[in-house]
Amino acid sequence: MDTSIISFIGGGNMARSLIGGLIADGTDPSTLWVADASQEQLSAVKEHLAVNTTTSNLEAAAKADIVILAVKPQILSTVACELAEVARKHNPLFLSVAAGIREQDLNRWLGGNATIVRAMPNTPALIQSGATALVANNKVTQVQRNQAESIMRSTGLALWLESEAQMDVVTALSGSGPAYYFLIMEALEKAACDLGLAPETARLLTLQTGFGATKMALESSDTLEDLRRRVTSPGGTTEQAIKTLENGNIRHLLKEALEAAAHRSSELADQFGKDI
Numbered sequence: 001m002d003t004s005i006i007s008f009i010g011g012g013n014m015a016r017s018l019i020g021g022l023i024a025d026g027t028d029p030s031t032l033w034v035a036d037a038s039q040e041q042l043s044a045v046k047e048h049l050a051v052n053t054t055t056s057n058l059e060a061a062a063k064a065d066i067v068i069l070a071v072k073p074q075i076l077s078t079v080a081c082e083l084a085e086v087a088r089k090h091n092p093l094f095l096s097v098a099a100g101i102r103e104q105d106l107n108r109w110l111g112g113n114a115t116i117v118r119a120m121p122n123t124p125a126l127i128q129s130g131a132t133a134l135v136a137n138n139k140v141t142q143v144q145r146n147q148a149e150s151i152m153r154s155t156g157l158a159l160w161l162e163s164e165a166q167m168d169v170v171t172a173l174s175g176s177g178p179a180y181y182f183l184i185m186e187a188l189e190k191a192a193c194d195l196g197l198a199p200e201t202a203r204l205l206t207l208q209t210g211f212g213a214t215k216m217a218l219e220s221s222d223t224l225e226d227l228r229r230r231v232t233s234p235g236g237t238t239e240q241a242i243k244t245l246e247n248g249n250i251r252h253l254l255k256e257a258l259e260a261a262a263h264r265s266s267e268l269a270d271q272f273g274k275d276i
């Protein structure tokens with residue numbers, strides 16, 4: 001059993017979700033520490049999860065084999081600079097879940113020689129159905145890679161990228177992605193209501209169809225194109241709808257949407273990284 005001490009810096013939504021996932025996976029809560037600036041936040045964490053808490057980031061980080069940086073991106077530079085001393089003395093693995101903070105900036109704030117895994121989770125991680133992409137710097141050992149992966153897997157899918165340059169696309173695809181699905185479902189629900197369905201019927205059919213289609217695709221080894229073709233009988237109803245969507249250039253629109261999000265992700269990373 002892995003008895004590594006894991007300390008969370010920031011005890012908000014993402015930290016609580018990871019802690020819940022880790023405990024559900026069998027991690028002993030006494031090996032977990034949470035540091036947060038707010039005593040109120042810590043009391044809330046302690047009420048639901050029997051972990052150790054402190055208001056001192058330094059205290060939590062100094063004890064840890066793995067330090068999970070789970071504060072907002074805007075304050076990560078301040079928090080990381082405070083932890084540079086811990087990086088130098090104890091050299092723990094830093095696992096950052098902060099959106100848009102590049103490894104080179106985090107490493108600079110941590111003193112320039114830190115062991116870092118950068119993770120990009122998404123909001124469904126809060127209900128253990130997330131999708132996380134990971135990248136490691138060259139100080140990370142295989143054991144630490146496995147540890148980082150199993151921590152993130154406690155909130156859903158976790159997979160490794162070939163390079164950090166791919167993080168902007170990941171941010172555009174899975175980071176922002178839940179909002180695209182919500183928009184599409186919102187539009188389908190509204191269209192079905194306009195065509196005569198009761199709101200609750202439209203809502204439930206929309207949601208279950210999205211869930212069912214995703215589950216089918218996950219459980220099948222067929223491509224998405226094959227699955228789509230199989231429900232699109234020649235001369236049938238689906239064919240008419242698909243033709244309308246293709247004529248409206250839905251593929252081009254989605255590509256443009258992803259390009260715009262990836263571009264913004266890169267701009268934000270430049271902005272956050274400038275801090276210090």
Ligand SMILES: NC(=O)c1ccc[n+]([C@@H]2O[C@H](COP(=O)([O-])OP(=O)(O)OC[C@H]3O[C@@H](n4cnc5c(N)ncnc54)[C@H](OP(=O)(O)O)[C@@H]3O)[C@@H](O)[C@H]2O)c1
Nearest residue numbers: 010011012013014036037038070071072073098099121123
């Ligand atoms: N939530 C998601 O779905 C999601 C998805 C992808 C990535 N992420 C990343 O996960 C990170 C955390 O997000 P979140 O949603 O969990 O945010 P959150 O709920 O606001 O949690 C951040 C916590 O850090 C605390 N904090 C503020 N300053 C601190 C300091 N100096 N030292 C220690 N703790 C401090 C905050 O306390 P106060 O509330 O008192 O300020 C808050 O409890 C972010 O970097 C975000 O980019 C989140």
